[in-house]
Amino acid sequence: FFCSLMMTKRSVALLLVVVLVGLIAAGGASTFDAEDFEKEFADEQAAESKPVAAPETQQQKQQSASALPPKAKAEDTWDFDEDEFEIDTTKPKPAPKKAPVVAPATQAAKLEEEETDVDQAEKQEVQEEKKAETVEVDKRPWTERFETFARNHNWTVEIGFVSLWFIYLANYFAGKSANKKRAKSIIASIMPIFADQFAAISKTVQASPSIYNFAGSGRINCHGFDVELSLIARQDLASYFASFFFTSTDTIKINIPLAANTESFSLALTPQKKKFTDEHEEEGGFLRVIKSPSKHTLLCDNPVAAQLFISSRLFSVLEKNPKLLQLFYITDFHPYFVHKNILSLEISVPANLDDLQEIVLAFTQMIDTIGRLKFTPKEKEHTLVARQDLVLRRKKAEMQRLEEAQQQRKLEKEKKQKEKLNRLSPEERTRLIEKENQKKLKKQ
Numbered sequence: 001f002f003c004s005l006m007m008t009k010r011s012v013a014l015l016l017v018v019v020l021v022g023l024i025a026a027g028g029a030s031t032f033d034a035e036d037f038e039k040e041f042a043d044e045q046a047a048e049s050k051p052v053a054a055p056e057t058q059q060q061k062q063q064s065a066s067a068l069p070p071k072a073k074a075e076d077t078w079d080f081d082e083d084e085f086e087i088d089t090t091k092p093k094p095a096p097k098k099a100p101v102v103a104p105a106t107q108a109a110k111l112e113e114e115e116t117d118v119d120q121a122e123k124q125e126v127q128e129e130k131k132a133e134t135v136e137v138d139k140r141p142w143t144e145r146f147e148t149f150a151r152n153h154n155w156t157v158e159i160g161f162v163s164l165w166f167i168y169l170a171n172y173f174a175g176k177s178a179n180k181k182r183a184k185s186i187i188a189s190i191m192p193i194f195a196d197q198f199a200a201i202s203k204t205v206q207a208s209p210s211i212y213n214f215a216g217s218g219r220i221n222c223h224g225f226d227v228e229l230s231l232i233a234r235q236d237l238a239s240y241f242a243s244f245f246f247t248s249t250d251t252i253k254i255n256i257p258l259a260a261n262t263e264s265f266s267l268a269l270t271p272q273k274k275k276f277t278d279e280h281e282e283e284g285g286f287l288r289v290i291k292s293p294s295k296h297t298l299l300c301d302n303p304v305a306a307q308l309f310i311s312s313r314l315f316s317v318l319e320k321n322p323k324l325l326q327l328f329y330i331t332d333f334h335p336y337f338v339h340k341n342i343l344s345l346e347i348s349v350p351a352n353l354d355d356l357q358e359i360v361l362a363f364t365q366m367i368d369t370i371g372r373l374k375f376t377p378k379e380k381e382h383t384l385v386a387r388q389d390l391v392l393r394r395k396k397a398e399m400q401r402l403e404e405a406q407q408q409r410k411l412e413k414e415k416k417q418k419e420k421l422n423r424l425s426p427e428e429r430t431r432l433i434e435k436e437n438q439k440k441l442k443k444q
Contacts, residue, residue, distance in 0.1 A: 168237050175234030176209045182250065183212045183229055189353040190227075190252075190360045197364045198225065209235045221371030223257040223339060229349075250349040251326065254360070256367060257339035262332075263375050264341070265302040265383050267309055269318070269328040273297040282333055286386045295322045301386035304379045305330075312369060314362040321355055324348045330370065343370065 187204055194201055199218025206212055210231045217224030231250045233239035242248070266283050270276045276299070277283075287299040290306040294315070300306040309315055309330075318325050329344040345363050350356055375383075384391075421429050 171237045171240070172235045175236070175240060178234050179210050179231045180206075182231055186229060186250070186252070186349055186353065186356070187212065187214065189357055193357065193360050193364060194225065194227075197367075209233070219367070221259050221262075221367050222343075223259070225254060225256045228253045251346060252349055252356070253346040254344070254363060255337070256343040257337060258341035258343055258367070259371060260340065262341040262370060263305075263373050263380075264332040265300070265305045265375075266331040266333060267298075267300040267302075267305055267329070268331075269294060269296050269298050269309075269315075269325065271296045271322075271325060273299070276327070280331075280333075282390060283331060286390050288386065294319060296325060302375070302379065302383045304375060304382070305373070308369070308373060312362075312366060314359075314366050317359050317362045321350060321359070324350055324355070324359070343367065 183204075183206075191201070194216055197219055198216040201216035202214050204212055204214045210233045212229040212231075213227065215224060215226045229250070229252050232243050232248055266287060268276055268280075268283070268287065273289075277287075283299075283301075286301055288301065290298045290300050290303065292298045292306070292310050294310075298306060298310075300309075314328070318328065324347045326346040326348065327344070328346075330342070331344075332341045343366060345359075347356075347359060421432070424432065
């Protein structure tokens with residue numbers, strides 16, 4: 001019981017000491033020292049083991065300590081040596097330890113070192129992730145790798161594109177061949193007519209897979225002819241399919257420059273009046289609509305010429321095939337030819353080439369019909385009156401052009417004179433100006 005009591009008191013004493021040390025550390029009074037702890041612990045043990053009595057002197061304490069017999073150590077008791085916990089009072093008490101003061105530069109260096117360590121750690125993590133993501137190089141032969149890829153890959157898109165390319169390529173050669181045969185048959189049907197009407201005919205020239213040209217000359221009342229055969233672009237798959245949805249046909253266009261002594265007039269037979277007037281602005285200002293039995297619009301600036309055309313064979317042939325005509329045109333205002341008077345025909349190629357031969361033959365006969373046409377002075381007035389506004393506009397444009405040219409020459413002359421004056425000395429410049437002023441006075 002005594003031993004348990006002693007152990008309990010010792011535990012309480014230790015607890016008190018720990019609390020005291022904690023309070024001292026929190027308040028910053030002083031730092032804890034092991035020697036102070038040993039001294040306090042020895043005093044507490046001595047106070048607990050001795051009965052409370054009157055204070056004794058030091059000499060009495062020594063005598064009583066020497067007179068007492070030595071105590072036998074009990075087996076179940078806890079004994080300790082008092083000298084072990086004796087404190088040397090002569091030894092100076094150490095000063096409390098202060099926390100080391102760290103300079104700001106040292107703190108910054110430490111922070112940089114910590115950041116460097118963090119960056120290195122992050123870089124190492126990124127490198128490890130890259131190593132983990134890196135695909136191992138397949139060292140097998142390329143034939144084995146390709147066989148593996150071919151077995152596992154879905155080739156639907158590639159097969160589709162390659163098939164479309166082969167279809168386009170096959171259609172190109174097939175369409176080109178079809179156009180060549182088509183052009184050969186069309187030209188062969190009309191070539192005898194031109195050979196009979198003209199002395200010399202050129203060879204057929206293929207300008208593109210769908211455009212063919214040939215020309216000729218050697219006939220009275222004209223300077224020759226030019227034929228352009230424009231076929232559907234059958235070699236182009238997209239254009240060929242578009243021809244089924246939009247109006248697109250094989251067309252033939254014939255241009256014949258008439259002789260210089262041909263009477264001046266303009267006449268047009270067209271199924272699209274607005275399109276013609278938009279493309280021919282000058283003639284659209286003076287051409288008037290002429291009543292005719294035609295299903296198309298007839299425009300002319302001379303009624304005599306209009307009646308001559310209505311009574312011609314070409315007019316009746318075109319009325320038999322109204323869907324073929326795109327434009328019949330006679331003019332002395334053609335913007336694209338050197339010659340003054342042009343006879344032009346543009347039609348769609350019919351399925352029956354006999355109809356094409358009939359139209360071309362009637363068209364070539366119009367050369368002589370127009371060549372033999374002679375207007376009386378009164379009939380010529382119709383053309384002059386219809387074109388009066390056009391003549392005035394042309395004169396006005398010509399006067400404006402001359403004025404602009406004269407003004408430009410005047411500016412260039414003044415510029416040269418200023419450059420000449422800049423090169424002269426002040427005295428020479430003064431003499432030159434006086435000389436020019438004297439010339440102006442003499443002219444006045």
